[in-house]
Each structure stands twice: as C-alpha cells, then as structure tokens.
Amino acid sequence: MSVAIHLEGVVLRYRVPRERIFSMKEYAIRRLQRRVVYDDFVALRDIDLEVGTGERVGVIGRNGAGKSTLFRLIARVLPPSEGRVVVMGRTAPILELGLGFHGELTARENVMIQGTLLGFSRAETRRRLERIVEWAELEDFIDAPIRTYSTGMAARLAFAVATDVDPDILLVDETLSVGDEKFQRKCKERMKALQGHGKTVMLVSHSTEQIRDTCERALWLHHGRIVRDGSAAEVTAAYHQWSMGETDTV
Amino acid sequence: MSSRRDPTVSAAPAVYDSARRGPPWLEEAVHLWAYRGLVHELVIRDIKVRYKRSILGIVWTMLAPLLNMVALTLVFSTILKTAIQNYPVYFMAGSIFWTFFSQTTSSAASQTQASNELAKRMFLPRSVFVASAVGGGLVNLALSLIPLVLIVLLSGFALHATWAFLPISILITTLFTTGVALLLFTLASRFADIREMYLVIVQTWFFLTPIVYHPSIVPFRYRLALWLNPMYYLVQVFRKPIYEGVIPSAPLVLGSLAMSAAVLVTGWLFFCRRKDQMAYWS
Numbered sequence: 001m002s003v004a005i006h007l008e009g010v011v012l013r014y015r016v017p018r019e020r021i022f023s024m025k026e027y028a029i030r031r032l033q034r035r036v037v038y039d040d041f042v043a044l045r046d047i048d049l050e051v052g053t054g055e056r057v058g059v060i061g062r063n064g065a066g067k068s069t070l071f072r073l074i075a076r077v078l079p080p081s082e083g084r085v086v087v088m089g090r091t092a093p094i095l096e097l098g099l100g101f102h103g104e105l106t107a108r109e110n111v112m113i114q115g116t117l118l119g120f121s122r123a124e125t126r127r128r129l130e131r132i133v134e135w136a137e138l139e140d141f142i143d144a145p146i147r148t149y150s151t152g153m154a155a156r157l158a159f160a161v162a163t164d165v166d167p168d169i170l171l172v173d174e175t176l177s178v179g180d181e182k183f184q185r186k187c188k189e190r191m192k193a194l195q196g197h198g199k200t201v202m203l204v205s206h207s208t209e210q211i212r213d214t215c216e217r218a219l220w221l222h223h224g225r226i227v228r229d230g231s232a233a234e235v236t237a238a239y240h241q242w243s244m245g246e247t248d249t250v
Numbered sequence: 251m252s253s254r255r256d257p258t259v260s261a262a263p264a265v266y267d268s269a270r271r272g273p274p275w276l277e278e279a280v281h282l283w284a285y286r287g288l289v290h291e292l293v294i295r296d297i298k299v300r301y302k303r304s305i306l307g308i309v310w311t312m313l314a315p316l317l318n319m320v321a322l323t324l325v326f327s328t329i330l331k332t333a334i335q336n337y338p339v340y341f342m343a344g345s346i347f348w349t350f351f352s353q354t355t356s357s358a359a360s361q362t363q364a365s366n367e368l369a370k371r372m373f374l375p376r377s378v379f380v381a382s383a384v385g386g387g388l389v390n391l392a393l394s395l396i397p398l399v400l401i402v403l404l405s406g407f408a409l410h411a412t413w414a415f416l417p418i419s420i421l422i423t424t425l426f427t428t429g430v431a432l433l434l435f436t437l438a439s440r441f442a443d444i445r446e447m448y449l450v451i452v453q454t455w456f457f458l459t460p461i462v463y464h465p466s467i468v469p470f471r472y473r474l475a476l477w478l479n480p481m482y483y484l485v486q487v488f489r490k491p492i493y494e495g496v497i498p499s500a501p502l503v504l505g506s507l508a509m510s511a512a513v514l515v516t517g518w519l520f521f522c523r524r525k526d527q528m529a530y531w532s
Contacts, residue, residue: 014530024441072529076266076373079526085268091373100368104302105295113295116288117368125287145302168264 003088004169004200005051005074010083012044012069012224043069044224047083053168054198058211058232060239061221067204070221071171074202089168089200092118103147107138107157110146114161128164136160156183163190169200208236274522281375292382297389311393315346319401322462334464336493339398339407343492344461344485346394351427351481352452354387358431359438359445366439369529376528377521380435384428391420398492410495418503419488426484426510432517439528459485480509 015038044066051057059067072078075091100117101110111132115125133142136156146154172191195201195214205211211218211232218235220228228235271277282289301307319342326332326341334340361379369376395416402409438444459481460468468476476482483506490498 023443024437024447025443027441072370076268077370078529080268083268085266087266088264090264099371102295102299104299109295109298113288113291116285116291117372117374119285119373120287122287122290 002053003050003086004053004055005049005088005202006084006086007047007049007073008084008086010044010047010049010073010080010085011042012066012073012078013081014041014043015039042224044073047226049219049226049229051200051202053088053200055217056195056201056203056215058215058218058236059202059204059221060206060208060211060218060236062243065221066224067221068173069224071173071202071204074169075171087169091169091171092162092165092167101146101154101158104145106143106145107133107149108142110157111161114158118165132160132164133157135164152183159187163194167199170194170202172201172203208240212236274525275519278375278377278518278522278525282377282381285375285378289378289381289385292378293385293389296382296386308393311390312397315342315349315394316397316401318345326462332463336405336407338401338405340464340489340493341462342398342401343489344459346391346398347423347485347488348456348459348461348481349394350387350391351423351430351484352456353390354383354427355431355434356445356448356452357386358383359434359448362435362439366528366531376435376439376525377432380428380431380521383431384424387427388420388424402492408495410491412491412495412497415491415497416488419491419498422487422503422506422510423484425507425514426480429510429513429515429517432514432521436521436524436528440524440531455479455481461485480506480513483509 047070059070061067069078073080073085074087076085076087079085100113102113105113108129111129112122112125115128116122120128133139136153136159138153138157141149141153146157149157201214203211203214215232218228218230218232218239219226220235220239228238297308301310304310306313319338322341322345323338326334327337358380361383365374365376365379368374399409401407434444434448438448458475458479460476465476465482483502487498487503487506490496
C-alpha cells in the first residue's frame with residue numbers, strides 16, 4: 001500500500017506574545033525596552049503518523065486537542081515547527097462552507113471565485129459551473145445575487161461547489177448537514193461517493209458513531225499527542241469510556 | 251466524479267514535502283502563477299462589487315479624476331495664479347499617476363483581513379491578494395486615461411505621439427507600486443495600525459511630490475527632499491510624454507527602472523521570508 005500522508009516527529013508550536021501587541025508603535029517601544037516576551041504554545045507534539053492511500057481515518061479528541069491543527073498541517077496551511085510532513089496527492093478543504101461568498105455577487109460569479117480559490121483554472125471552473133448549479137437545484141437563480149438567497153439555498157450552493165472537486169485526499173471537518181431532509185440525504189450520498197474509489201479520507205467528528213460508520217481506523221488526540229491509534233471500533237470505544245469518566249488514564 | 255479525473259485541472263500542488271520546499275521566493279512565484287485564475291477573478295469581483303447598486307457604475311472611475319481636476323484647476327489658476335500652462339492636463343496626468351499608486355498600495359494593505367480569513371483555512375498563496383490589488387489599480391488607471399484624453403482634446407492641447415511611451419512608464423510605476431504593496435501587506439498582516447499610519451504618510455507624500463505644483467517652485471534648499479523622493483522621478487517618467495510631448499531622457503528612464511526593480515525585489519523577498527509566519531499572525 002502506498003503512503004498518502006506521512007508525519008515524522010512533527011511538533012507544531014504557536015509562538016504567542018505574552019501580551020498581544022497589535023500596533024506597530026507599541027511593538028517598537030517594547031522591542032527597544034526588550035519587553036517582547038513570547039510563550040510557546042505547543043498544539044501538536046511528537047506526531048508520527050502514516051496514512052496509506054485509500055485509508056479512511058477518523059480523528060477524535062476534545063476541543064483544543066489539536067484536531068484542526070493536524071488538518072491544517074496536512075492541508076499545508078501551517079508549516080511544522082519541527083519534523084516533516086509529506087503529503088502525496090491533492091487535498092481539498094471541505095472545511096467551512098460558504099467561505100469567501102460575497103452577497104452582492106450572483107451565484108455564477110461566486111462559483112467562479114470559489115472554483116479558482118480551490119486552484120482550478122477559470123476555463124475549468126466555467127466548465128463545471130452548470131453541473132454545480134444544477135446539482136444544487138438553483139438553475140433558476142443563477143444570476144440572482146446571493147444576498148437574495150435563503151440560508152438553505154446558499155448552503156446548498158456552498159456544498160455543491162466544495163464537493164465538486166476530485167482530490168486525492170479529503171479532509172472533512174465535522175458533519176455536513178445542510179438544507180432540508182431530502183437534501184441532507186443527497187449530501188450524504190455525495191460524501192459517500194467522494195469517499196469511494198480508493199480515496200484517502202480524514203474525518204474529524206465529535207460523533208463516534210459517524211466515525212465507526214465511515215472509517216476503519218481512528219486516532220485519538222489528547223493535548224496534542226496521539227494517545228490511541230487503532231481500529232475505529234477499538235479507539236472510539238476507549239474514547240467513549242474515557243469521556244464517560246470510567247477510566248482516568250488516557 | 252472520479253471518471254472526470256484530469257490531473258491538470260487543479261493548480262494545488264500534488265506532492266508536498268515540508269522538508270523539501272525550495273527557496274521561499276521561488277515557491278511563492280510558482281504558486282502565484284498557478285493561482286493566476288484566482289487573481290483574475292478577484293480583480294473582476296472588486297470592480298463588480300464596487301459598482302453594484304450604483305447608477306453611474308464604472309463611470310465613477312472616470313468622473314472622480316474629472317471633478318478633482320475641475321476643483322484643483324479653479325484653485326490653482328484663479329486663486330493661486332499658477333504659471334503652469336494648460337494646468338488641467340498637467341494636474342490630471344500627475345493625479346492619475348498618483349491615484350494608481352496610492353489606491354493600489356492602500357488596497358493591498360486592507361486585503362490582509364480577507365486574506366487571513368481564507369488562508370487560515372485552505373492552502374492559498376497570499377501574494378494573490380497583492381497581485382489582485384495591483385490588477386485592480388491597473389484597470390482603474392486604464393479607465394481614467396479616458397477622461398484625460400477627453401480633456402486634452404477639449405482644451406485644444408496636442409495629443410502627442412509620445413503617448414506611445416506610456417506603457418513603459420506604467421510598467422516602471424507598476425514595479426515600484428507592487429514592491430511597496432508587498433512591503434505594506436506584510437507589515438499590515440502583523441500590525442493592525444499600519445494601514446492608518448500609511449494613509450497619513452501617503453497624504454503627506456502626495457504634497458511632497460510635484461503633482462499639483464511645478465518642481466521649479468521648490469526653493470533650492472528644499473531640493474534635496476525632492477531628489478530623494480522616488481515618486482519625483484516616476485511622476486516625470488509618466489507625465490513628460492503626456493504634458494511635454496517628449497520621451498523622458500534615458501538616464502531618467504533607466505534610473506527609475508533600476509530603482510523600481512530594486513524596490514520590487516526587496517518587497518518580494520521581505521514578503522516571502524515572512525509568508526510562513528503570517529498564518530500565526532492572523
């Protein structure tokens with residue numbers, strides 16, 4: 001099995017000034033007085049991880065355990081402070097829907113921006129436009145500004161754009177539930193389809209049930225470390241037990 | 251969807267190894283080129299958003315320099331009795347040049363928030379935001395040349411053949427402006443007060459540059475301030491072909507080009523050295 005994601009001795013350290021300095025003036029003064037003090041906040045430490053192509057891995061852990069930071073490392077938003085991150089294949093962020101939408105612009109115009117934001121060429125985005133709008137069932141509103149859309153319509157469009165991609169590695173943060181029940185089913189089917197065909201999937205969720213459903217392997221992150229790595233059933237069971245307070249040790 | 255797989259469709263890099271990234275200045279250049287489609291879309295968006303829900307729309311871009319010119323001409327020719335011949339043409343040429351520079355640089359500085367929003371969550375070369383500010387500035391510059399031509403013709407002033415030199419003047423100014431925009435964008439990403447500080451600086455800088463007045467009225471003891479001002483040379487490279495009907499001298503052109511290129515390289519290196527840290531600043 002070929003390797004899709006390889007992390008080796010990865011540490012991610014946020015360097016936070018003890019007092020947040022927003023202004024240049026303040027910074028200059030403090031710098032002169034040698035009063036800029038930094039604290040290191042370690043979000044991830046000693047992470048060694050290997051994910052094979054086509055593997056589906058769930059990530060669980062409490063808020064602030066480092067789940068999103070791990071995704072940002074893999075999506076190459078953040079460079080590691082130490083260690084090495086190797087990602088073979090394209091990642092697509094299905095992280096936050098509707099990011100970068102502009103209310104004054106029409107669906108057509110917004111889709112053009114979203115497509116190029118994901119790294120597609122303009123010609124390619126134009127080619128996919130019709131398919132996206134059709135899938136979102138918004139053909140009649142394609143030239144209306146997004147601000148006139150209902151929340152559900154906007155969410156449908158956002159979901160359609162974000163998932164009309166063909167990445168090698170899918171990073172899914174939390175569950176995606178948009179629109180009415182009928183549309184939710186459609187979304188779920190699409191996520192399933194995306195996850196098929198030997199794609200590597202990493203899924204962050206608070207729902208252990210969802211992780212058992214979609215993934216065969218799970219990671220448990222706690223205070224920036226991987227404390228458990230094993231079969232989804234095993235790890236989610238241990239996590240569930242721990243969060244119920246039945247075991248004290250992680 | 252897998253059946254439609256085409257490895258060339260996404261510009262997002264296919265293999266990423268944090269240990270083998272190459273020099274930042276080259277890496278960013280490669281990514282910026284790959285995301286040129288986004289730059290194009292951002293330029294279009296900014297123009298569309300600015301004029302949505304306005305009656306006159308894009309005409310505003312052309313109207314603003316005209317109104318400005320009328321006001322300044324009234325002040326200078328009737329009240330201050332300037333000796334400059336054809337003052338409307340003189341002022342408008344300089345003003346268009348300055349507006350391009352100041353609008354582009356301050357727009358780059360105000361893109362940091364939008365850029366953080368997006369680049370925090372997905373892979374994105376942040377230089378696309380600087381590039382789109384420059385692109386938007388160039389579109390506005392091209393549009394504001396229309397009222398200038400109008401004024402030149404209406405006032406009976408000659409439309410010199412030396413206008414053909416303008417693309418070179420614009421290129422030189424663009425290099426300089428992009429360099430400054432990169433420096434500002436980097437600083438504004440780190441410090442929230444940079445933008446406001448810059449607005450004050452750019453206002454002062456405007457009056458230190460001979461745009462509303464002629465450089466010959468500057469007393470000799472203040473000439474040094476003029477000579478040290480890069481915009482003094484750039485405005486001449488831009489204005490001479492329009493107003494004087496001459497091609498700027500070779501030393502002036504080559505000197506301005508070298509200076510602008512140096513500013514661009516400095517800005518690019520400054521930006522690229524800090525681009526990884528920007529994710530932590532936001």
